Amino acid sequence: MTALGSSFEAIAAVLSDALLMIDGDGAITAANAQAVEWLGDSPVGSKLAALCDEPDRVAEFLRYCRRSSSPLPGGFSVRTERFRCRAAGVECDGAGRSVVLRFWRTESDDAFVLLRQTVEQLNDEITRRKEAAAELEAAVRVRDDFLAVAGHELKTPLTSLQLQLTSLSRAATKAGIEPLVATAERAKRSAARLARLADELLEVSHLSDGRLSLDRVSIDLSELVVDVLARHSDAQLRVTAEPGVTGSWDPTRLEQVVTNLVANALKFGGDAPVDVVVESAGPTARLRVRDRGIGIAPEAHERIFQKFQRAIATKNFGGIGLGLWISREIVAAHGGTLSVESQPGAGATFTVTLPR
Amino acid sequence: MLDVPLERDGFTRTLIRHLAGTLQDVVGTDEASGFVAIVGQRMGDELNAMYRTALGVSNLTREQLADVLVDLKRRIQGDFYIIEETDEKLVFGNRACPFGDRVVDRPSLCMMTSNVFGSIAAENLGYSKVVIENAIARGDHECRVVVHLQPTAGARAARGREYVRT
Known part of the structure; x- marks a missing residue:
């Protein structure tokens, strides 16, 4: 490793790819061991464009990288050896924008493309799974909110229904209408079951929100x-x-x-x-x-x-x-x-x- | 003349759709966006020079920048309009993509707008950050594009692409 900032050291050291940092004038300010091995004696201090076979194209590419923070793909050759690279402009302690270049030596474009495809597919799969998990969590929240509202809205008419059924049962008992008493009692039991269900739905929102308080x-x-x-x-x-x-x-x-x-x-x-x-x-x-x-x-x-x-x-x-x-x-x-x-x-x- | 729906403009748009589609399929949307971003920056540099020459100025002001961005999109059959214009940011709406219906499912092509707008804004005002909040390419009814002109806390927090003067 040569002159890399401490924040890059850990990452740069374990990468099998070459990593370079270029300053605003296109000079190489840092390089990891792989970059030194591939590009020859320590390239720090040299202009990247001067090391490459197509200096104008490299200079233009670096200008775009310095202007934009977006990761940009590129490729160029050094002493006829082909490299593919991925570059991004980074802010450096207010001292202007530098460019970090990570690049791979490539014998064949196909191999590079296949590798990239695999990585992209893996990334896509991870992204899809994260999105699915987030959607699931959102759906569960919506369900719990709905049930809390439904439970709350059911309670009021159910209480009224239970009171009226009790009145009906008493009136039927007084009047001695046995079939009506039996029917009213069955209806009361059904209403009580409904009330218990409404209570359970309300409990979902209370317990899910961590609002369970104990009266010990x-x-x-x-x-x-x-x-x-x-x-x-x-x-x-x-x-x-x-x-x-x-x-x-x-x-x-x-x-x-x-x-x-x-x-x-x-x-x-x-x-x-x-x-x-x-x-x-x-x-x-x-x-x-x-x-x-x-x-x-x-x-x-x-x-x-x-x-x-x-x-x-x-x-x-x-x-x-x-x-x-x-x-x-x-x-x-x-x-x-x-x-x-x-x-x-x-x-x-x-x-x-x-x-x- | 045979009745075949083929003319130069439609052919070009379809060609771009297939180019973007091939890139997305072969190297992935992220990498394809990187390629389109470079093309967008080159286009941005050329368009910037074109408008500076036509207006006879060495640098566009913020007001000129907003008009230029709407004008260049109008000329290529986009339908951009200004929703908000302050020193901190420009907010654009867009009812029609210059790539037409061929842009749907080609989000990498949004890099064209991001980089053309971002490059021109940064070269004239020093800094920009482009956030594409809604995009026809992603299935939205209209596009909504925010161009931050100053690195405010809001701009820093937004998910977009930053550009600075080179």
Whole structure:
């Protein structure tokens, strides 16, 4: 290396191509080892045009390079040896614009063209992939924004609908119209399901924006789980809750987690029993929900915790694939973990671990 | 005379389309743009000399520069017009490319405008940076070309090509 600035040294030293820096008068101010080897004794101080077989053409080319910062392709011969080059004008500490030339000795234009083609195709592929990834990210943002707005807009008419259905059910009960009572109750259950879906959509935007705030209080996880399961009053549920599994957690958020896991176990567990276990495990509390249903293939174990992902087709089981994602976000906000162990046909066990 | 849609202007434009297309296919768009950039700078130098002689001046002022850039495009059947004109920058719109519909998918040909405009502006005012924000060649309805005349922070941040007086 000869007289190259420190900012060029590292790059110039590892290049297999020759690298030259030319000042505003066309004099070579720096050259790496490859350039010295190819052009003869150190060319620093010489005019590039004087070393080349076509000095006028080289001078004109360098003038364009000095005027423009764009990388420009060129080619010329030195003592009848052909070189291809790529040059760009660069600003040098306010001292005017120099030209950096990187060039390849070439025996045949074809070889050069093939090499360039390969590099260009590779660059194009990288660019295409980057663009595709950016488009995908943008699409996900648009989707989340849409769902947040949709969830919000659904809430108001749904609340009104639920109130009116409750009024209708009461009026029908008073009037003793049994078929109407049954219909109103079915409609209320459907409206409640819709309200839960709207809540899940709103959660997407809150959690995606990192707006999950916890309201921690000292609670007993066993008591919380027993309370939640009491609402299900389902004969399949079997609970084993060790007393005194206390910690500082957000009870409303943990209720969401327990409800999601148990609802999933009942949905996918067939008619087989579902076991719920709460226990202490050293400095952590552990909740396990085990079903004996269809199970989950190993390749889907991580995917099911992502937004809008499901292990099986929608047509078989309802839901939009948000419950597990929301549950994992809530558990993670507590500093805990939510994981699954499962094999197809052998049921699934979801385990929540929470620091106390 | 046979009814064949062939005349000199159309032939030349088609020739340029195939030249640019061949370059893009063989060495890639980036390298093809480099070749067209050199051609553009040569054209810029010639056109600059032509207009200076016709106007009888040794240097174009900013006002003359804006008029010259619109005029030279008009003469070759472009339809450039001035959107904004200040000491810091000139902004042009363009409803018709001089290369006609043969320019579509030949973005390397935009280097012609960039380098002709950039060279003439830099040779007369010392500095320019040309940013092609919209281009018919890339599928936009119209072109929008910004020629920064001073290296302001905005010019430095813009993605374009810089030119200085040689």
